[in-house]
Amino acid sequence: MPLKELEVRYASRRSKDYKLGDGGGLYLLVRPTGSRLWRMKYRFDGKEKLLSFGRYPEVTLAEARLRRAEAKLALARGEDPGPKSPSPVTSFEAAARAWHGNRASGLEPGHAARILSRLERDVFPSLGQRDLKDITAGDVLTMLRAVEARGALDVSRRLRQHVSQVYLFAIPQGWATHDPAAGLATLLRPKPRVRHMARVGAGELPALVRAIDAYDGDENPRRRAVTRDALLFTLLTWARTNETRYATWDEFEGLDGPDPIWRVPAERMKMGREHIVPLSRQVVALLESVRVYSRGPYVFAGDKPALPISQNTMIYGCYRMGYRGRQTVHGFRGLASTWANEAECYRPDWIEVALAHADRDDVRGAYNSALYLTPRRRMLQAWADHVLGMIVAPQEALVA
Known part of the structure; x- marks a missing residue:
């Protein structure tokens, strides 16, 4: 039923908002403060929307009805009577920041920051203030050539x-x-071939494992044991050099239980995410033997207990075993990955997570450090059995 002027004029305040309807979507919203506001509810393009006509008495009932009629005419013409969108963004920088803001929540924070940093350093200085429609393929290529x-x-x-x-x-x-950048991919200089970290072939793995087990490259007995155990630990856990170097005892959980793990904190991981490594029986036994000589917080401490082994300890160990140019510590990961992939019984996802590689897929990239923990435990146990089975007369402690 349509409103009367007196109803609008004497609408009293209440403890909560309430509405006085006039029909056709038009109503008076009365606030607890006493203010009276004209609103019109309507639908456009399948969505419910709201128009604001102003405050009573500045906008009278008759004026509100006139604006409702104008809105109805616009709807009849297929037009949205609501406020028009602001002028479209035209500069490249404004568009790029809007694009980045739209994507950022779905990206790992560090990756999102790197994208914006690249744009700010290399693209915005030359293209940032240019109108999007005026930028040509040549302009983009000139910017890219400067980076090359x-x-x-x-x-x-x-x-x-x-x-x-x-x-x-x-x-x-x-x-x-x-898109002026669409056809430029083939014009860019190709990336140099990736130089993979040196590693021996699968057929040479038994000799490498036996060389690590019999390592005698240091005169100091403790230093010799630390190097040997750090190499073997790294080989069995698929860890990177610094992940092993800086491993501390408080990162290991459940060593005396059925499901021991090594929880590597995010700040030490290449991808900036916590990584959980399920530990094989052999790794647990190795850690128990390391405790005999380990001092301080680090599992593999250097000559000074308060410091870890140096960056070069393990790679120099490889050199002393005769593997200079043939096998790097990082190459252990390649050996493990090749074994797992060729076994054809381990899913690629398990292998990639075990290697702590990033997945750029938007869904799977929402990385869970405990992802595939059970199948990864089986895989790393099988790897440990495979590796230590190569040692002639293996130590009882490592095969228990």
Whole structure:
């Protein structure tokens, strides 16, 4: 039923908001403060929306009804009577920041920060203030050539992708009409071939394992034991050098239980995420033997108990065993990965998580440090059995 002027004029305040309807979606919203506001509810493009016509008595009942009628006419023409969107973003920097803001919540924080840093350092200085529609393929290529000139070939390719993604974000919103970076991939200088960390072939693994077990490259007995055990621990856990070096006793959990783990904190991981390593029986036995000579917080302490072994301790150990240029400590991971993939009974996801590799897939990239813990435990146990089975007359403590 339509409102009367007196109803509007004498609408009293209450403890909560309430509405006085006039029909056609128009109503007076009365607030606890006593203010009276004209609103109109309507639907457009399948969505419920709200118009604000102002405050009574500045806007009278008759004026509110006139604005309702105008809104109805706009709807009849297929137009949205609501406030028009602000002027579209046109500068590349504004569009890029809007694109980045739209994506950031789905990215690992460190990765999101690196993307924005690349744009701020290399793209915004030359293209940032340019109108999106005015930027040509030549402009983008000139920017990329400058990045290539300093030898950052991988960065130049990533930047081309970022620029293209900004345009793919902007085009549907009417900010641009085409992507000037789309055809530039084949014009960029190719990345140099990746030089993988040296490692021996699978057929030479038994000799390597026996060399580690019999390591005698240091005159100092304690230093010799630390190097040997650190190498074997790294081989069995698929860890990186610094993850082993800085391992502390308080990171190990459940060593006397059925499901022991090594919880590597995020700040020590390459990808900035906590990593949980399920420990095989052999690794637990190795850690028990290390406790005999370990001093201080570090599992593999250097000559000074308060410090870990040096960056070069394990790689020099490889050199002393005769593996200079043939096997690196990081190459242990490649040996393990090859074994797991060729076994054809371990899923690629298990292997990648065990290696603490990043997954750029938006869904699987929401990394859970405990992901696939049970199958990874079986896999690492099988690896330990495989590796230590190569040792002639293996030590009883490591095969128990």
